[in-house]
Every structure is written in C-alpha cells, then in structure tokens.
Amino acid sequence: MDLHYLRIFYEVAKERSFTKAANKLYINQSAVSIQVKKFEELLNTKLFDRSSKKIKLTYSGEVLYKMAEEIFQKVKRAEKEMTRIIELDKAKISIGSTSTVGEPLIPKLMKAFSKVHSEIEYDIIFSDKQRLLKSLKEGELDVIIIDEEHITDSNLEVIEVDKFPYVLVSKEDYRDIEDVIDTPLISRKTIPNNNEAIAALENKYKISFDNQISVMGSLETIKGMVREGVGNVILPYYSVYKEVEAGEFKIIEKIEEVEDAYQIVITKDKRTLLEIIKFINFTQNFKII
Structure with missing residues (x-):
C-alpha cells in the first residue's frame, strides 16, 4: 500500500471534501481526484460513494479511514518525539556491568547521573565480562563498566576510572x-x-x-x-x-x-557521541566512596 495514496485518501475522508484536502496538501483538486481513483484501482475497491453530492465513504472506505487515522496519529507522535529529542538533546544508552562493580556502583552512579543529565535515558544489563564484551562488539551495548581487565582489542577503548x-x-x-x-x-x-x-x-x-x-x-x-x-x-x-x-x-x-x-569500555566508533561523552565524563569524576 502506497503511503502517498493513503495520505491523500485520509485527508479527503477527514475533510469530507476534495477541495479542502487539495488545499491542505498544496496540490490541485483534479490531482487529488486522480490519485484517489488510482488508489481505488490499486486496492480494487471503491472508497467513496459518488452517487450523492456529499462525500460519503463506502464500507471499505470507513474501515480504511479508521486504520489510516491510527497510522497518521502514530506518525504525528513520532514527529513530535523526534522534535523533542532534537530540541532537548535527548538520547538513550545501553549500559552493561559486571555484578562486582555494578551492584555497589550502578544505583548510586545512575541516580546522580540522572539528576545532571535527565535528557539521557538508559538500559542496564548485568552479566559476566566475556558476554558484556561480546555484546559491546556486536553493538547491543553502548558502554560497559567492568573490574580491571587487560584488553588488547584495537577497536575498543578502555578508560580507567578509579583504583x-x-x-x-x-x-x-x-x-x-x-x-x-x-x-x-x-x-x-x-x-x-x-x-x-x-x-x-x-x-x-x-x-x-x-x-x-x-x-x-x-x-x-x-x-x-x-x-x-x-x-x-x-x-x-x-x-x-x-x-x-x-x-x-x-x-x-x-x-x-x-x-x-573499574573501567569503562566502549567501541571507538562511539567515542564522539555526545551522550557517551557525557556519561564517560560524569563517571570519571564520580566518587563511589
């Protein structure tokens, strides 16, 4: 189903007018009529009852209109959320940690971090070091916090936090x-x-x-x-x-x-991401004791 056709149909059905829909979409009325007709041919069903002077939806048209309304409401919410993310510099990071470091550190660290950077949401996963490193390399995690480990992988950056x-x-x-x-x-x-x-x-x-x-x-x-x-x-x-x-x-x-x-480990390709920079800087300056 072509979303371009769906949008035109939706606006006509919503406004109950080809003219108003054309004005809203900034195209001429004849183009709207042609596009709706093509859409009906594509779906092999009539969407509008053209036997009366008023715009009236067929049964198929009513069903499609309700579904289209849900779709475009979600699109609108997505647009608003994207605007909010951009305006507020909102982001999300996935954090992994071993239990030895994470259990005493994470609750205190994330409470303090959220107060300073409320625009950054996060997920937390506890696991052993090898699984965390594997998930980090595969992109499932953005950053991991582990107890001291000698890492030689050239794609990883290790930042020592405290001893x-x-x-x-x-x-x-x-x-x-x-x-x-x-x-x-x-x-x-x-x-x-x-x-x-x-x-x-x-x-x-x-x-x-x-x-x-x-x-x-x-x-x-x-x-x-x-x-x-x-x-x-x-x-x-x-x-x-x-x-x-x-x-x-x-x-x-x-x-x-x-x-x-305890160390922060990231993949080098994420070193320039603003949310990662904020997290690293905060954690480096955070004192667990």
Whole structure:
C-alpha cells in the first residue's frame, strides 16, 4: 500500500471534501481526484460513494479511514518525539556491568547521573565480562563498566576510572590475623586479582587458606554468606565499603599490594557521541566512596 495514496485518501475522508484536502496538501483538486481513483484501482475497491453530492465513504472506505487515522496519529507522535529529542538533546544508552562493580556502583552512579543529565535515558544489563564484551562488539551495548581487565582489542577503548585496595572482611573481629585460617575463605578463583590478593596475604603472614569455598556469580550472594557467618572474603574495598561503614563487616586486613580498578569500555566508533561523552565524563569524576 502506497503511503502517498493513503495520505491523500485520509485527508479527503477527514475533510469530507476534495477541495479542502487539495488545499491542505498544496496540490490541485483534479490531482487529488486522480490519485484517489488510482488508489481505488490499486486496492480494487471503491472508497467513496459518488452517487450523492456529499462525500460519503463506502464500507471499505470507513474501515480504511479508521486504520489510516491510527497510522497518521502514530506518525504525528513520532514527529513530535523526534522534535523533542532534537530540541532537548535527548538520547538513550545501553549500559552493561559486571555484578562486582555494578551492584555497589550502578544505583548510586545512575541516580546522580540522572539528576545532571535527565535528557539521557538508559538500559542496564548485568552479566559476566566475556558476554558484556561480546555484546559491546556486536553493538547491543553502548558502554560497559567492568573490574580491571587487560584488553588488547584495537577497536575498543578502555578508560580507567578509579583504583581501590583489596580488603579481607569478616562478620567477626579477630585478635590475631593467623586466626582467620580457622574460618573458611570465600574465594572467586576466576578473578586473577582475587587470587593475587589471597597469595599476598598468605606470603605476608606465612599462613595458608586451605579451607576455601569457591563462589561464582552474584556479589550479593557472597556478601550474604559473610553476613551469615559462612566464611570471610577478600574483595575490592569499593564493593564492601557500605557494609564496613554500617558496621556489618569488619576489615581484618587491607591488602595494599593488590588494587582493583573499574573501567569503562566502549567501541571507538562511539567515542564522539555526545551522550557517551557525557556519561564517560560524569563517571570519571564520580566518587563511589
């Protein structure tokens, strides 16, 4: 169905006049009549009853008019929305994040970001690093926020945001650091920095965390296990600072030798997009602690 014909038919049906429709469309009346007739031939049905002096729609014409009205109302709304987007510089970004970084960072970050940039809407997806990187490369995500990762892909740009030390935290206080080996250590063996932090602590105090519980997945699950006294855990400070400040967790040891940064990663072709520039600049200056 040709939308040009549909528009002419719609205006005639709406105005109930070929003359008024012609004036509205800035074409002559004979052209309107010819176009409507061609449209009827194309559809193989009569749209107007020409047996009376007044413009009257046939049954087919009434059905088509109602559908055309819905179509052009949607077109009008789309035009208004596009105008609003242009005038307000409105945009939308898709953000991906790992749970380790995202769970402590995203709620606070996006609340502050929205206050400053209310014109930018956003979607958020939590997943593991490899899936996030794949989605970023395929264009499903505009930007991802992940814990430190060595990335060599020439099509990606990595922007380091902030660094924090690892900390050993527990629900309980310990008089002696050596006593911690009697409690299971919740470990994330797939995270290189986590393994380095464990090794650094073992080397410093000549102890060995033989009793380890490996957990993969949600940061909240890990912290929940600490709250229940299942074990202690070594995490980047930014991911547990709220619990520490609230007195839920105690810092048993700060591991200065190993730091964890969180990074913004984007594809280089999106570096010049205004909404991406705004998000990067804001996040770089945002302090989670």
